[in-house]
Amino acid sequence: MRAWAGFIVSMGLGCQGPSVRHPRVLELSPLENCLGGARSPVLVAMQRTPCEGACPVYELVVHADGTLRYLGVKFVKEVGVRTAHVDSVQLSRIRAALARVMIPPEDHDEYPCPHGVSHLGGVSLLVPSVVPAPVCYVDLALLGRAPMFEGFDHELDDIVDSGRWVGKSDE
Template structure:
């Protein structure tokens, strides 16, 4: 009877001992908070800073906001690429010290960059975004910060501005007076001048040949002769055959004032590309090429107007 008592006591002692060890090991485990996670990434890669790359991209807005990208390499190389509304368009390179790069990385550390949300959105819809990224070793993080967002921390905005300041991006961006003019400003001026020239002709009776190139039905791209009487479309006839024309397909383009309206609309929508040629005598547009959005396929529009003839 004594042997089972000894065995039971030993088992109990063993269980108590193991429970104490388990409790101690549990207490000593670090808490894996988001802040610790970010800190671990920076600590782990401190000695691998040569693999670190910093980028800052500033995007378009509903206005003349500078559009450019800055890339900073660990050895201090800086690559600037200006797109629009900047003093310098194209690529430029510069150099800062490796120590300056390390100080910038320390700024990322201060804001716990790897723990930040990847997107800050919301707020007014007419502002640009600042997109930052940091690569340390095998760890890479990108934060898309819409500048109208009410949720973004001020420290993130300060970090973005710090990157600009360290590389002296102002030398490429320039002041407002030095930035490249908005192409739409030139188009607006040309439109105003030529529309005025057309109005001076006081033409209400005329005909012209019209053709359109677009991603649309074939009947909409056939060349036609449009006749206008008293400012209203009188007839639309095909150039190459005698088949009836679907007038609805040409409703937007069946007079010179409406074609001026197409240009107006492209300017208002801030089309990615707008090229217009005008007749030097009458002022009407002879060629209208529009790419509304370079990121979208098959929405381009090419209009050709020729052989305008005043009628009695």
């Protein structure tokens, strides 16, 4: 149930919060827009998009220097921006996971954004150094099915311990 990393993801959240009914993927993460841009290149960014139920909606951005930025939107324990640091061991694990599951640029068009299934939560990923636009897909793990990209999204959550912010929400 663990998966993929390395892509910038975003649903057009802006600094004031998301348009949950009309998500869209941007080239530059809204989190980065809110925080004034990156000091270091983006290694990977991931966004979890809304579903019909109480799916957590949030974004993670990991920079090459280890800066970790989180933007919690809805159905998460921590709403808003949080910043932390990822150590060299965690960065190595992220890079290894990316190398294992990286999709070739020629296969990129198979995963257009948005993912197209409006009632199911999805994942948007972008690896700026590999493909020019985000990759989007339905989070099949929510349906008890094998996850896309070997579950990289869940693996990234584990590596950076996003559970400290995502947790459970009463929303």
